[in-house]
Amino acid sequence: MRIDKFLKLSRVIKRRTVANEACDSGRISVNGKVVKASFEVKEGDIVEIKFGDKTSKFEIIDVPKTGKITNELIKIL
Numbered sequence: 001m002r003i004d005k006f007l008k009l010s011r012v013i014k015r016r017t018v019a020n021e022a023c024d025s026g027r028i029s030v031n032g033k034v035v036k037a038s039f040e041v042k043e044g045d046i047v048e049i050k051f052g053d054k055t056s057k058f059e060i061i062d063v064p065k066t067g068k069i070t071n072e073l074i075k076i077l
Helices: 003-009 016-024
Strands: 028-030 046-051 054-060 074-076
Touching: 003 016, 003 028, 003 046, 016 028
Parallel strands: none
Antiparallel strands: 028 046, 046 054, 054 074
């Protein structure tokens, strides 16, 4: 699943367009590498998001097969 879609479905970012813009501006990294919105995430990936002075870091524990929205997809680090 694409990182922008995953961030929306896991409710980390409210809208997919905002997730897309965050990727385009280099504020999202997976496993220490800055990624584009089309990056395919998998279980075990460590995602870091930078918004202003704040940094959120979490591990992906599940990637849904469908577009079901849930907040049980991540483990906050």
